[in-house]
Amino acid sequence: MKIYSSAVAPNPRRVRIFVAEKGIQVPFEDVDITRAVNRQPQFRKDINPMGEVPVLELDDGTHIAESVAICRYFEELHPQPPLFGVGAVERAAVEMWNRRMEFHVLLPVAQVFRNTSEFFKGRIAQVPQYAEVCRAAAEKSYAWLDEELAGRRFIAGDQFTIADITALCGIDFGRVSKIRIQPGHKNLARWREEVSSRPSAKA
Numbered sequence: 122m123k124i125y126s127s128a129v130a131p132n133p134r135r136v137r138i139f140v141a142e143k144g145i146q147v148p149f150e151d152v153d154i155t156r157a158v159n160r161q162p163q164f165r166k167d168i169n170p171m172g173e174v175p176v177l178e179l180d181d182g183t184h185i186a187e188s189v190a191i192c193r194y195f196e197e198l199h200p201q202p203p204l205f206g207v208g209a210v211e212r213a214a215v216e217m218w219n220r221r222m223e224f225h226v227l228l229p230v231a232q233v234f235r236n237t238s239e240f241f242k243g244r245i246a247q248v249p250q251y252a253e254v255c256r257a258a259a260e261k262s263y264a265w266l267d268e269e270l271a272g273r274r275f276i277a278g279d280q281f282t283i284a285d286i287t288a289l290c291g292i293d294f295g296r297v298s299k300i301r302i303q304p305g306h307k308n309l310a311r312w313r314e315e316v317s318s319r320p321s322a323k324a
């Protein structure tokens with residue numbers, strides 16, 4: 122088993138943090154996304170037709186792509202500590218918050234990078250105006266999250282979950298595009314400090 126990853130990208134980091142939180146050892150193999158190895162026909166044919174990382178490769182040759190699918194695989198095999206919630210209500214709440222963190226934090230932050238960076242020049246059709254729309258959306262989400270976190274410790278409740286991992290990876294990646302937690306966002310800053318101090322955050 123191994124995980125195709127990239128040290129510089131936010132979605133593989135989600136999986137690395139998740140695996141670190143579970144305390145399990147899985148080899149990670151870096152794919153050189155700077156040279157677009159992930160977009161080559163060979164990678165698409167043999168590993169992931171979507172041309173993206175992360176991808177989990179099982180010993181029988183099965184490939185599981187999509188960060189959350191990979192995390193669910195490990196949750197199933199290693200239920201402790203639970204990172205997708207426990208019981209019907211908690212699981213639904215974690216799902217809701219993780220999706221919100223994907224759609225309203227990680228996605229707009231990633232779109233700013235995709236639509237403005239040299240990295241994606243020639244890889245995708247870049248639309249700088251769309252980047253600005255996404256920048257504003259991410260900033261609005263940070264303000265909203267700051268309000269949400271006034272009433273609880275973590276994104277989905279009292280426990281650290283995958284929703285925190287998604288939010289942290291999104292917010293940290295935003296700094297590359299100068300999308301930052303504002304000085305007035307005391308709750309969001311407090312949350313970020315706490316989740317960043319977990320050993321898994323170094324993954």
Ligand SMILES: N[C@@H](CCC(=O)N[C@@H](CS)C(=O)NCC(=O)O)C(=O)O
Nearest residue numbers: 130131132133154173174175187188
């Ligand atoms: N939905 C996918 C998104 C994966 C994704 O966007 N991967 C990025 C890294 S964060 C990638 O492979 N980028 C390289 C490229 O697009 O060429 C997941 O969560 O697994």
